[in-house]
Amino acid sequence: MTLAELEIAQAASLKEIASASDASAVESLRVKYIGRNGSIPAVIKAMKDVPKEERPAFGKAVQLWKAQVESALQAKGGSQSAEKTVEADLTLPGRWWGLGAKHPLSRVIEDSAAIFAKLGFTVADGPEIENRFNNFTALNTPAHHPSMDRSDTFWFGEDSLLRTQTSPVQIRAMMSNKPPVRVICPGRTYRRDTTDATHSANFHQIEGLYVDETATKPVSLADLKSVLAYFAREMMGECVTVRFRPHFFPFTEPSVEVDFTCHVCKGKGCNVCKQSGWIEVAGAGMVDPRVFKHVGYDSEKYSGYAFGFGVERIAMIKYGIPDIRWLYENDLRFLSQLG
Numbered sequence: 001m002t003l004a005e006l007e008i009a010q011a012a013s014l015k016e017i018a019s020a021s022d023a024s025a026v027e028s029l030r031v032k033y034i035g036r037n038g039s040i041p042a043v044i045k046a047m048k049d050v051p052k053e054e055r056p057a058f059g060k061a062v063q064l065w066k067a068q069v070e071s072a073l074q075a076k077g078g079s080q081s082a083e084k085t086v087e088a089d090l091t092l093p094g095r096w097w098g099l100g101a102k103h104p105l106s107r108v109i110e111d112s113a114a115i116f117a118k119l120g121f122t123v124a125d126g127p128e129i130e131n132r133f134n135n136f137t138a139l140n141t142p143a144h145h146p147s148m149d150r151s152d153t154f155w156f157g158e159d160s161l162l163r164t165q166t167s168p169v170q171i172r173a174m175m176s177n178k179p180p181v182r183v184i185c186p187g188r189t190y191r192r193d194t195t196d197a198t199h200s201a202n203f204h205q206i207e208g209l210y211v212d213e214t215a216t217k218p219v220s221l222a223d224l225k226s227v228l229a230y231f232a233r234e235m236m237g238e239c240v241t242v243r244f245r246p247h248f249f250p251f252t253e254p255s256v257e258v259d260f261t262c263h264v265c266k267g268k269g270c271n272v273c274k275q276s277g278w279i280e281v282a283g284a285g286m287v288d289p290r291v292f293k294h295v296g297y298d299s300e301k302y303s304g305y306a307f308g309f310g311v312e313r314i315a316m317i318k319y320g321i322p323d324i325r326w327l328y329e330n331d332l333r334f335l336s337q338l339g
């Protein structure tokens, strides 16, 4: 095609489009001129045969022609370009948006609630901003106790603080319910800790409390141990059992620290458990009568046990997470491994 022939074809095409009377006529002219096998793509393809010196002018003219045809078609309500009218293939598979995963802390909390639910425990909730009475006094913590120090606890004035443990929810649960009480209380807790690989100023605990009438069902340390052993097996695997070590907490008497057998070496000793075969996971004990007194329960009539787990600790040993900070940094290299 020569430049002169191109100009004739150009004029003819624009005239033809201008006189198209309906959408189907416009569509067939689109196919005729700019469709995949239309005349303009054919002319572009044939440009290699145009003498070299005429090619720049010819190229410009073809582009102008194409632009004019496109805008003429658009003015007639047709599609602007060939590409845009490619029909969607409805049989193509959808685009895959990678699904997220539950955070390990949420998983531990939800799994724990499900395990304890099988034993009849319901979930109780309490506020993260607590008062002195619920967080310390009612839990039989003496006024001089170091945990009440300003260097250990985030205080707002004299009476309000960020709860340092989930134990105040025990107090709330007992003040608003008559026995029997069977609750777990998962939630955030705060301490003025410097953050390192195993400590964080903000962490999570799961509290547990069981109280019943001593005359009908005296609650014992053996009950506590069997419940924690069941939890250990369900949470960490069949091979995991529990050990109690004597300890002191103001709100339980006797008090114990609770270890799980190391699920990695099954108690033989490895790096995870620092060769001891055991991993510390909780504090627990029998509810101190002085706590009952603070909430108005008759300690002659009622007995109970309580426990408190560190959620981060369980998540770290269960999922092999070496640094607590990974749980809060939202680093995709860590989070994307959780699915």
Ligand code: DAH
Residues within 6 Å of the ligand: 164, 165, 166, 167, 207, 208, 249, 251, 252, 282, 283, 284, 285, 286, 305, 306, 307, 308, 309
């Ligand atoms: N509140 C304790 C802590 O933060 C953990 C704890 C120990 C909770 C003994 C309990 C318990 O309910 O009975 O260290």
